Amino acid sequence: MVTGIVASVVTMASPVLLAHPLQADLAADLVRLHGAVSDPADDVRVAVTTSRFGLSAEEIAALPGLEAIVSFGVGFDSIDLDAARDRDIAIATTPGVLTDAVADLAVGLLIDSVRQVSAADRYVRDGRWAAGGTYPLTGHVTGRKVGIVGLGRIGTAIADRLAGFRCEIGYHNRSVADVPFAYHASVAELAAWADVLVLAAPGGGDPIVGANELAALGPQGHLVNIGRGGLVDEPALVAALTDGTIAGAGLDVFADEPHVPEALWALDNVVLVPHVGSATQQTRREMADLVLDNVAAFLERGELVTPLR
C-alpha cells in the first residue's frame, strides 16, 4: 500500500524540477516531499539548481510555467538574471547559513598562504627535512593589514575572525558601509595599502583584480580568493605568482572550474582548493534545509524565505 502511494507520487507531474545535479539527500527530500522530476515540463513552477550550474536563458525559456528559481548556494552569477526578470520569476539563494564555513576557509587560506603550511607539509613528506634541510622563514599573520573586497556577510565574518589576530582591516565595496574600518575607493588603492587582499565579492562582471592591482599588492603581498574566479584576471595572477610580483595566494575559486591553470600546479607559493568554501557536512545540510523551506513556502504561499533582492 505504502509502496503504491510512493510510486504514484513519483510518476505524477510535479511542480518542482531538479534542474541540475543536487547533493543526494536534498534531491531525495525534494522527490519525497514534492515528487520532484528531472525532466523539464510545462507545469514546472519551481526549478531547483545550484550556484555552480545556475539556470541559463535557454533553460528558463524551456519552462513556460516557471515562477521561481531556488538555488543551493549564495552566488547568483550563473543564473541569467535578465531572463528571470523579464518573466517576473522570483529567485531564492541560501545566504547566511554558509557564511561561517566560507569565512573559516578564507582565514585558513590566508594563514596557509602567509605561513606556507601546505608547502611546508610537502617539504616534510618529500623527506627534505629529514635530509637535513631547514625550511625557509615565512611571513607573519598577526597584526597584518588585510584588505577585504566585498565586506558583506562573508567579508564581515572574515574581519570578525581576524580581530583575534589583531589585524588591521580595510575594505572596498561599491558603496561605503557603516563599519569601523577604513574605506578604500578602489581595489588598486586597497591593494596598495594591504599586506593581504581577500576577495569576498560576487562574480558575474569583468575582473576587478588585474596586473595593476597585483603590482600594487606587491612582492610581500598575498591574495586570497573565496569570492569568484572571474573577479581575477587569471593569466595575470599566474604571471604575478610565477615572477614574484606577489608573494603568494590561497584560491578556492577559479575562472573555469574545475579547470585550474596547470602553470599553478607546480608553484609552491599558491594554495589550491576545489571550491570547498561551504563544503562542511553541517553547512551543506543547513543549505539543503533552506532550499526545502524556500520550495515549500513558495508552493504553499507564493513566497520565498530568502529572496534575492
Ligand code: NAP
Ligand atoms: P553579500 O552579503 O551580498 O556581500 C557581498 C558584498 O560584496 C557586499 O558588501 C557588496 O557591497 C560587495 N560587492 C558587490 N559587488 C561588488 C563589486 N563589484 N566590487 C566590490 N564589492 C562588491 O554576499 P555574501 O553572502 O557575503 O557572499 C559574497 C560572495 O561570496 C557570493 O556572491 C559568492 O560569489 C561568494 N561565495 C563563495 C563561496 C565559496 O564556496 N567559495 C560560498 C558562498 C559565497 P556593495 O553592494 O556596496 O558593493
